[in-house]
Amino acid sequence: MEHHHSPNTVRSAASSASDANKNKPPDYYAMGSAELATESALTLEKIKHRIRLTKKDERLVLVLVGLPGRGKSFIARKLQNFLTWRGSECRVFNVGKYRRQAADGACGADFFDSKNAAAAELRQKAASLAMEDMLRWLDDEVDSSSNGGGTSTQTKVGNVRKDRVSIFDATNSTIERRAWILKECTCRIKRGTKPTGIVFVESICDDKDLLHANYVTKVNNSPDYKDMDVDEAMADLLSRTKKYEEAYETIEDDSQSYIKIFNLSSKILVNHIYGRMAKSIVPALMAWNIGTRPVFICRAGQTMNESDRVTLNRGMSRSENLGRQGKAFRDALFSYMKVECLDFIRRRQEAAFAMDLNTGTSISGNVGNNMNRRFSSRTDLVGLMNELNEEEKVEEEECEDDYVGTDGITPLPFPCNILSSTMPRARQTVEWDSMPYPVTELCNLNPLDKGDFTGRELEELALKHPEWYGRLVADPFYTRFPGGECYGDLTSRLESVVVDIEQQVGPVLVVSHVSVLQVLVAYFRNTPVEDCTSIALPLNTVLKFTPAKGGGWQESQQLVLHSPSSSHCDLQSMDDGMYCCNNAPPSSRSLLEGQSTPLARAPLLGSHLNFPGHHDSTRGSPPGMISPLATAAMPIW
16 A cells, blocks of 8 residues: 655754754764863973974074085075075075175185184184175164155055065084074073074985085186196085084974975975975975976967957957967977977986996986996997897886876877966967876966056056056056956965975976966066066067976067068057057057057067076176067957
């Protein structure tokens, strides 16, 4: 016999089941204890260092520790570039410079003998001079915004105050020296009203091959060994290092904040590192490596032709797809990347098996113990090379899976880590026919968000919002679009992208938009990020950055697709609405007269250019640098 239940009965049963579930204790394995967390003497004791160190000190000192040849100055330069780019004001105080001045030149190994009392006194004098200059720089910054002319430890740029971070670069290899640094920076009597955070960064290296490579770099570049025979310089450096090793004391005081880096980031140990240190500096230190690999940066391909856009009176939309020229650039980009990446792989394979007969190691340090053999005859050497060739074949077989497309079947012709914005035109720029390369789409790489002013022209904004536009002209980097972003905000969302790029060991391609790429290029060029709005990013051009041994990057530019307007500034709108057409054809220039925008671009570069990543201001600006106030009148969205 069929039983029929009324709707009320069904609802009552469901309600009862729901009440039963509410009263059921939570699954311990899924949620753990549901008991409310409370503070106790035990928890407060355990987090007291975190409470003290999480506070954001107005001043921060990073104290490098390590024997000679451990990469301290490399770390110092990378830290300075990274911290400056992300918005802090940072300066390195290298005690070696002060020591050379105090000693009136370079010093031999005996100068670093702990038993040499006179030399020890001179070394302490040099450290004291560096400390005085460092603390003066941290403290004595005039705040131009104060009416009474007071002082502040933060530099004010526009409406933004910049933190100050100093890097004390020396061996700082004894407990006594580090205690002195702590006292000088934190003594309440001397600096009671000037709180200063101290973090020790110790570089430890016990890899003999890596040490030798570091020593070679040091004797070839250090002022201490200028005009000295290489063998003589190497002997002196090894003797100096031995003197330091006799007195060296590693950091073991766990009451201090410190970071230990082993073999240039193969392992990192952190102690009492919280706040911005944990969020920014530690990931960066973990990412930096001494391997070489190219980083390619380019704009997304063109969408609609600008003449068609003017004819149709259409502004640029974020959802636009690639046009004919954009698709041509996409294909040219693939051909360029294939040549570059295969050449990189070929050079890496050659380097991995190229012996340095002076040291018995490979250039890359990858071959290891095999290279420590002594060869009594040519037969032994030939036998070893055969073994290495067999190892190379095995490695190639193991790597085949790494070069397979996203479909799990299609073999890819070259390895490359591709990063793209989520804009359709950017994603389509790396959608190569029949080559399903994995592409990481990141909203971090999307164009500057212009908030309430999206889709509006700068000309219109200048007329309807003259006060805001005046601020934009005065400070194009830190003036925020209402409800949107400013260029300064881009460094925050691009920080993780920079760390991701730095940690790669193979080729990287970044396809994004003008505002984002300007900020990224400022990082790789090590130029002031506040000036990035004047960096030119021509269409159809790839910027290639390759690491330099000193921590910087070497740059070259390659035009991979010639367009009909390649002899002039391409009048197509910038990806995110920033323009400069002071080199536009005369027929177009009449449309642009009298208009001004603080966000600019430069003419398309038509040749391959090579220049260092670090630029001497006395030699002029690097290619692609123009005034941030340029003639233009184009739609902005």
